[in-house]
Amino acid sequence: MNNKKNPDQKPEMPPSSSSPKKQTLFISSLILLWYTSNIGVLLLNKFLLSNYAFKFPIILSMCHMSACAILSYLSIVFLKLVPLQHLKSRSQFMKVATLSIVFCASVVGGNVSLRYLPVSFNQAVGATTPFFTALFAYLMTFKREAWVTYGALVPVVTGVVIASGGEPGFHWFGFIMCISATAARAFKSVLQGILLSSEGEKLNSMNLMLYMSPIAVIALLPVTIVMEPDVMSVTLSLARQHQYMWILLLVNSVMAYSANLLNFLVTKHTSALTLQVLGNAKGAVAVVISILLFRNPVTVMGIGGYSITVLGVVAYGETKRRIMHEKNIVEDVINDFVDNFTETVQKKKNVSFFEQDDTVSSRFNRMFGREKPIHHVLGGGKSADVLLWRNKKISASVLMGATAIWVLFEWINFHFLSLVCYGLLLGMIVQFVWSNASGALNRSQSGVPRLVLPKDFFADVGVTVGTEVNRGLMFLQDLACRGSLKQFLMAAIGLWLAAMIGSCCNFLTVLYIGFVGAHTMPVLYERYEDEVDGFVDSLLMKFHSHYKKMDTGFLSRIPSGRFGFKKHD
DSSP: OOOOOOTTSOOOOOOOSHHHHHHHHHHHHHHHHHHHHHHHHHHHHHIIIIISOOOOHHHHHHHHHHHHHHHHHIIIIISOSSOOOOOOSHHHHHHHHHHHHHHHHHHHHHHHHHHHSOHHHHHHHHTTHHHHHHHHHHHHHOOOOOHHHHHHHHHHHHHHHHHHHTOTTOOHHHHHHHHHHHHHHHHHHHHHHHHTOSTTTOOOHHHHHHHHHHHHHHHHHHHHHHHOTTHHHHHHHHHHHOTTHHHHHHHHHHHHHHHHHHHHHHHHHSOHHHHHHHHHHHHHHHHHHHHHHHOOOOOHHHHHHHHHHHHHHHHHHHHHHHHHTHHHHHHHHHHHHHHHHHHHHOTTOOOOTTSTTOOGGGTSOOGGGOOSOHHHHTTSSHHHHHHTTSSHHHHHHHHHHHHHHHIIIIISOOOHHHHHHHHHHHHHHHHHHHHHHHHHTTOOGGGSOOOOOOHHHHHHHHHHHHHHHHHHHHHHHHHHHHSOHHHHHHHHHHHHHHHHHHHHSOHHHHHHHHHHHHHHHHHHHHHTHHHHHHHHHHHHHHHHHHHHHHHHHTGGGSOOOOOOOOOOO
């Protein structure tokens, strides 16, 4: 065997490790540019429409569409970023034109809403897109999702309702336009799936933008002439006052196209799931930046409502992802989830999730030390069935009724006394009409409905409330007199947190949030019981570890007195 080296042969170089780093850097740059363009065009729209006296949202949308049309043509025809797809029939053109009109309506509605609403609230309303998507998908295609998916949409709507009630800059017209723009965006997405469903008619997002943008410009031109007739004179006047007016309009239009281009590139180089996660985070980043830039006032209720909406969107996306891939990857997901927890919580154990009779309950402590199913813990009766959505119609009706009551009293500012008086008045009118109609028809009046409350009803309610109040007072007194320092501190922190929550929103809102939580958290916990128990168990272990360190270093040195109070049973 000849081992001589050929002098002309170049030595083999080891595989370079810079390629993955370059790929990571490229994707990170794409994501950063995507964030910059999306948030930038949103903030520039707000700046032009509200702070720059350029009160022409339709012509602004027309500038966006014009830039998208020109730059899409250059990117596809000359730069060859994606292959050019041709429209093959008149029918396909009409479908694209329909999508263009809907897309145009969503862009105009969003820009109009920015004139009247702060960016933070605009983003909160815009986060309800999944709700409208599910609604239109059901109405137009009769496609039903799993009930858990619809349940995840409840916090989405609830959060927007709460944020609306706590928004200092709330404006009805701006809110209606923002909701309309969000609904149009969802409608366009469902309509696109219906109209361009065949393989021969499908267009990628760049080619679809190429054909939709000119149609949108043509559609917006007569609307601009009718609704914004003085746009040219006002714009020229503003351009004379502000020398950067044209530059801002140009940059804003280019960023509107770059947002669509980078949206396509990020999806191409990552995945749709990554784009969804990044989109949820983008909304939060946009809210924070807008508050810092525009100094619009925010409330704790508004921030809480937006947070609930974002969490609902995340839960909706996660639920859809799990359902779509349930048959193939559920076992792997659970194994990975449990392995991560077992490595951090119990490093000595290395047992497969599905190994014979070993269950997760043998490795994780159930929440609050329970040993019975969650249905039994909640009482096991009809109330537990309602909380766990055993009967979806009843549970949904109860939750919608509570939401209607909260909106009636908190959002519309209806008063309880007025409601009682109107209810009694309505009942009297019904009975009056019933009794007189019975007499006119020569029928007996004995069938007139009468409401009679049982005599023991209020006594039972009073006894039950008194018993629970006394039990709570006894518990707090025993905790203060004979409880451990750890229990005393936990109770004090809990009362302090309750006081802070009470100072941020009224009692009715606290009750409503608790009611929504009681109708959503148990059913989600029952579905993801093992994962939640493992996560809580790991948190408790970390908490106990930190508490032991604090107890050894500080709390154990505090002298504990003994009180002579007698502990009550």
